[in-house]
Amino acid sequence: MAGPEVTPSFSTDSRNRNEPFVAWREFPWWLVAIFIFLGVMTYLILTDEEINQAFVFIFPGITTTLYLTLGGFGLALVFGLLAGLGRISQNRLIRNIAITYVEFIRGVPTLVLILTLAFVIVPAVSASFGIDNRDVSIELRAILALAIIYGAFLAEIFRAGIESISKGQMEAARSLGMTTRQAMQYIILPQAIRNISPALGNDFIAMLKDSSLASVLAVRELTQRSRLHAGSTFRFPEAYLVIVFLYLAMTITLSLLLRWYERRLRVGER
């Protein structure tokens, strides 16, 4: 740039970097508060006998919680992608099936859906395939229920992601002789998935929390184990504070990772 040097104190750049006041104003106090809570809880788990007992009983449920979330989300990605592509299909039948699925799921409370899917739909479907109802484990039913519910939400994210890619991309791919499918797979979806990855990450965190609803199916994940502990010892505060701690520790870690990833994504776009 030409011209004389501007006094640094007037440039917006130096204000953000050098002036301590602005740095303090943007300091993440909320994160400090959350870490203080997590720190105090860690201290209590290590020192308080009752809380430690609750923790030792509840903690093994984390395996089931993670298993439900990872399994459910993996399947939900498949359902969501298929339904999202169905939503924008040229075929009227496929499009309407996809819209019915999405609107049906979105119109019913998650808890009600989990009960219905696990105790009505899954047994009915497995019976029609000649599979004994009792052979379908309750964990698998919970995973299927979570996947079907989240598939409907992810479908809308995938659809929006695909529609956000300019029409010229599809035209360029088709004009080179690619089929619609090749263009979708190699040109449109890689760009769309990159754009929607923060939204997918948010829904992963939401599913981690909603996996607690599987406790109504008596799946022994974190929440169910807390309820069992509280029910047998009557130590309600200990039992529930421990899972608040565990869920928060997981979700705050994930959302910090997501923020970091989003910032990296934005830098890459420049």
Place this chain on the structure above:
Amino acid sequence: MNDMIVIKDLHKYFGHIEAVKGVDLTIRQGEVVIVIGPSGSGKSTVLRCINHLETPTSGGIYIEGVHLEDKKTDINAVRAEVGMVFQQFNLFPHLTALENVTIAQRLVRKRDKAEAERIGMAQLERVGIPEKANAYPRQLSGGQQQRVAIARSLAMNPKIMLFDEPTSALDPEMIKEVLDVMLDLAKEGMTMVVVTHEMGFARAAADRMVFMDGGQVVEIASPEELYNNPQHQRTKLFLSKILTH
């Protein structure tokens, strides 16, 4: 010479608006045809019908005798022979320049990676930017992006190249580098249909010029005839507006 593209009584409606009102045009092998006309005259629509990005409402397009509207025609096979360059470049932003010029070769022409990259690099050299092979589109200037887009089409070894206002989105200082590449291509005998307002380029490259207005072909002539002695009042009016500078 052989007829490469035959357009017969082409009509195209968008809703109730008739954008193309009966266009007949035959383009021979190796011919460079430049289409000019005011905006909304239907010139881009005709171009997009040639590789079926738009489906004609009625009438027919024949590429080397293959009828595009025939249900039995494999449109993807035809499109592989017809390169298209867009006003907005439409490079694939998630791929490097080299990947942009190889992906369709691999998926459509079924070439292996090494061969596709060899051909891709040769095309990037032809358009003058082999050193940008590993750059992403966002790291390239507009002119460089458009040249990669031309290389991407040429790597498919097309028989026809279509250009839809290829320099209209470029900064003035980048227009020449793109036109130079196109002029070389014309001299090498590529069959080209170009929608453009670059009159200097048209004079240098065109075998024939087509003036369109209101969805119809008004006049077809050599550049000299069209510039010096336009036959129709509408052509005169249009040329007087764009040639005054």
